[in-house]
Amino acid sequence: MHRNDLIPIGTLSRRTGLAVSAIRYYEDRGLVTSIRTGGNQRRFLRSDIRRLGFVQIAQKLGLGLSDIERELAALPQGRTPNIMDWQKISRSLRKEIDSRIQLLTRTRNKLDECIGCGCLSLDRCALYNKEDRASAAGPGPRFLLD
Amino acid sequence: MHRNDLIPIGTLSRRTGLAVSAIRYYEDRGLVTSIRTGGNQRRFLRSDIRRLGFVQIAQKLGLGLSDIERELAALPQGRTPNIMDWQKISRSLRKEIDSRIQLLTRTRNKLDECIGCGCLSLDRCALYNKEDRASAAGPGPRFLLD
DNA sequence: CTTTGATATCAAGCTAACTTCAGGTTGCGC
DNA sequence: GCGCAACCTGAAGTTAGCTTGATATCAAAG
CATH class of the missing domain: 1.20.890 (cAMP-dependent Protein Kinase, Chain A)
Structure with a gap:
């Protein structure tokens, strides 16, 4: 709701513990998306912190990035995922475990x-x-x- | 106890399901050893079938080859491992699981x-x-x- | 003795999931 | 309005665990 719902890659990196390079790699792979500023810098949604958190948990379960991509497909594109969305996808992970x-x-x-x-x-x-x-x-x- | 306690790599491959190239790779890594014939061909101990079987099981548990190498170090070098040896190492795997x-x-x-x-x-x-x-x-x- | 299939070596290639490097641009604090 | 951290791209390097290819020798059946 704040205007700075859009965060730069460094912030996303700090909040997720992921390397900046890893996030860029994930974007190439299509696991996250970003918009660009006038100066061509990435801006992510705040909700991508959660998204990448999920990625990390799923990875710990031994899922490959392409599996994770499939899981994440259940999340709405564009709109910030809500609690129900996350519950649904978490349950899918639970089955995996x-x-x-x-x-x-x-x-x-x-x-x-x-x-x-x-x-x-x-x-x-x-x-x-x-x-x-x-x-x-x-x-x-x-x-x-x- | 038969004289053909020594088997060529192709036989070992068939008995373990591993590719010949994989077995050679394992030998490079030190997971198995072989002696050579006059014509420079590898001859393995029959007990290496078991040894490589263990490797495959441990791999399924997600252990890396270096971890497995460490586990296998508990097996006697040179002598064919006996039941007690295998029981010991199997228990170690059980703990892992x-x-x-x-x-x-x-x-x-x-x-x-x-x-x-x-x-x-x-x-x-x-x-x-x-x-x-x-x-x-x-x-x-x-x-x-x- | 010849042929065929099994072996040998060595180098290079492959996938996953990133990192590192080189060289260049942006943007915010003072 | 400057300076420096943060950002950009693209290519190449890294580790694990093998495979593939090229080229050559071995061994056993016929």
């Missing part, structure tokens, strides 16, 4: 069996069967339990 | 609070405070909830 916990729990159970038998054998061990093997594909760093 | 589950559970609880208040505010939200913020540092892909 839940499934990760489930997966880890299953993995732990399997590992327990393997500690029991001491096997870790690729042929017999529940932890490492053909299904699991198929999941590893493509280049780049492997992310958690995809 | 446990702490990840705990961290995720804590994160979920915090997120629940935030859904309740709809805030996701960086200043007030439990999910995103100064402690958490400090944890993001360095280049490269960010790994899960470090």
Whole structure:
């Protein structure tokens, strides 16, 4: 509501803890948008602080930026997101966490069996069967339990 | 115990599901070792199948190769690891899983609070405070909830 | 002995998610 | 109205974890 609802990139950086360069990178990726001043400097909405906060939380969950982009698509473009918008998107994140916990729990159970038998054998061990093997594909760093 | 306790890289590749190039890379990184034939070809121990199986499981947990290298250091060099060796190292992995589950559970609880208040505010939200913020540092892909 | 498939090395390329650098412009406080 | 911090762009560098390509040698079947 104040006229300085528009903040420069340095302020956004300080408020989010993100590097200025990272924010510019996110803008290139389409995770945030900005308008420009007469002198070609970026001005962001105050609500982008929250937006980038969400990005960081989602990243900690191991989501890639493109996943996050998809999540953020649920937020209104142009308009400042309200509480309902954020609740909706937060719930989506919660589901993500839940499934990760489930997966880890299953993995732990399997590992327990393997500690029991001491096997870790690729042929017999529940932890490492053909299904699991198929999941590893493509280049780049492997992310958690995809 | 058979004389062909020594296997070529292609066999190791087939038994582990890893690409030949990946195995060579792992050898460079010191995760496995091999001896050479007269014609300069690698020969691995049969037990390296297990060793690389462990590597893959640990990777699924989000561990980096250097972390895994540290874990594997607990295994005997030269001698084929026995059941006790594997049990020990598996337990270490189990602890890792446990702490990840705990961290995720804590994160979920915090997120629940935030859904309740709809805030996701960086200043007030439990999910995103100064402690958490400090944890993001360095280049490269960010790994899960470090 | 030849052929074919498995191996070997070394360098370069790739993706993600950024950072760093070089060189130039803006804008606000005094 | 000046000076300096903050901002701009574009290209290149970084780390992890591999893959791909080029070129050459090995080994086992026929």
